[in-house]
Amino acid sequence: DVLNFLKSPELKADAAPSVPVHTPKTVQADRTVPVKGFQKAMVKTMTESLKIPDFVYSDEVAVTKLAQLRQAVKEECLKSGVKISYMPFFIKAASNGLLKYPVLNASVDSNCENITYKSSHNIGIAMDTKVGLAVPVIKNVQDLSVIEIAKELNRLMISGKEGTFSASDLTGGTFAISNIGVIGGTYTKPVILPPQVAIIALGTSRVLPRFDADMKVIPEEIICVSGAADHRVVDGVSMASFINLLKKQIENPYLLFLNL
Template sequence: MATTAVRGSLRILKRMPQLTYHCYSQCPRLPSTGSEGAFQIITPFGAAQQRHFRTTYRSNGQILPFKLSDIGEGIREVIVKEWYVKEGDKVSQFDSICEVQSDKASVTITSRYDGVIRKLYYGVEDTALVGTPLVDIETDRTQEGSPEEDVVETPAVSHQHTHQEIKGHKTQATPAVRRLAIENNIKLSEVVGTGKDGRILKEDILNFLAKQTGAILPYEGDQQVPTPAVRTTASVTSKPDKAPVTTYPTAAAPRPVFTGKDRTEPLKGIQKAMVKIMTAALKIPPFGYCDEVDLTQLVKLRMQLKGLAESRGVKLSYMPFFIKAASLGLLHFPMLNASVDEGCQNITYKASHNIGLAMDTPQGLIVPNVKSVQTLSVYDIAVELNRLQNLGASGQLGTADLTGGTFTLSNIGSIGGTYAKPVILPPEVAIGALGKMQVLPRFDAQGDIAKAHIMSVSWSADHRVVDGATMCRFSNLWRSYLENPASMVLDLK
């Protein structure tokens, strides 16, 4: 009786297509399977004993190694910053696989095939070498393509692919924005993107969240440190019983972290790039020059244009004016918009003014650049700066934005300080550092003391090819454009 029951159960199971079985606890060993089930065996004592089995589908796919190919600029290794998939996940073409960080930019790796992830070769923060596999993907045999061509690497700036399709088109958003939406249970289909081609930005998610929750987002105004007003005697400006109260801004200092023991870790990404660049910069003999600029007229002009720019959806700071004035000055002094080779045997005068802006980000110091400033208006520069700042804050700047610079400005004054000693970024030959804007007393044209908006500037130039007189004349011209903004109109192309 018991023998008949067992044989009958196995006979039924064997008829199931492409399934084989494992029995546990005194059951004959059969081929391996993947999902678990159970059946009963009737013993001579009449009791029912439960036996478990496991089933799997036999794979007919082809496993292809997905290799990391050369992403340009001589990059030989990258750091894996985040995985968007895990083993067993199904992926489609153009789905994001992972995000990697080189010493120049963040890059999102996307899939070329439809298939299943079978193996991840690296963990987060591991170093991946160019030419080595990132993942193994199991695909159908009918798919065309060679395993050696299975790498699609997309700079996060130029191609942003998402998994969500809405009415035939894909919602464009960076992985960081998608994570922010997921953390706040926001559907990207409900958010209106204000970026280029409808791309959803971090600000769009925050604004959408504020509307849903009624929260008030913090104002992100100009990061200028106000200067305390000039003190006057109490007998002239105040009553004896009411002394003036001066408030000072307090900087938010990061909380100290006590590890309890020393910690050693390798330099990676942007820090590793700084080592190479700064070491090369030590070979350059710099010439330093400092001056101050009266920005009183520029402050008035910006106040007039600020509302108009905001109505067009652009935040207008002082930096677009500084960059445009530098470009106009470079037209008169092309020596400063040049580069020299490693042995300083040849100098190349650059046709385009690709002016870089040193930017402090959570990932470290980066210097993206605005391309062809000589062809852009102040408004165009403001639009491009907003794009670079948003991408830099989220760590999504691409290689194209971080390379090709010809001249650099560092707005160190947005954090603090008046004068600096900027380090030249080879192969460029000049750089400027802008101090904080201060309201100080100055003599006007009539000899009276008046309130003035003063900013200091510090220049460094490669003294092998740039003499002090050239740097001084350029600084004077740049200053004249900013002190009398209307004069820039005469030289606009």
């Protein structure tokens, strides 16, 4: 039995091991590689970004109803060759929010002397590609339906996998979204991509206990959304109101189809 086995002479501390114990050691030389390609672009943008006096605002967004909606349309979309995730809904909700709070879809010159309110919602999507972080852009989101956004996102994700982005795919962004939640993490502080003035990031969705209107505990699927903005141009109230509007649409996803 187990007790006798534990007392057996083979397990005694002074018993000589029959096989010498080895800790394998891997010998590796240091490696220096040049910074190039997308990483070089990241060095430039991120260094510029550090000069921006930014602030971050975060809130919980319940995606329970969105998850149900997505589940209901997923198969139909697949039949039309479109994979639909949470992202197209968030992108559409953000664009609707930008219509109401255009200061978040603006750009500033390097000395912050002029603000340009952009007419198009060209939304950059932070993407983990085979060559590293890229931010391809979905153009004119204000004119696209959720399914059209999904198609464009699918196309860009294939380009990311194959490394076939066009120059136009990678330029002209006016606002950005990073869904790091695909990988993990609950909270995140997104980094603005100058000359843009705002970006939002999504954390991982988690099912958590929350109160409903009758104070009953219910399971809610929650994503934490964080928005970072250039505080020289955007005030906290604009960002908070924008996130409130995004939250309202995601938590009541039928609103996304009403174009209110």
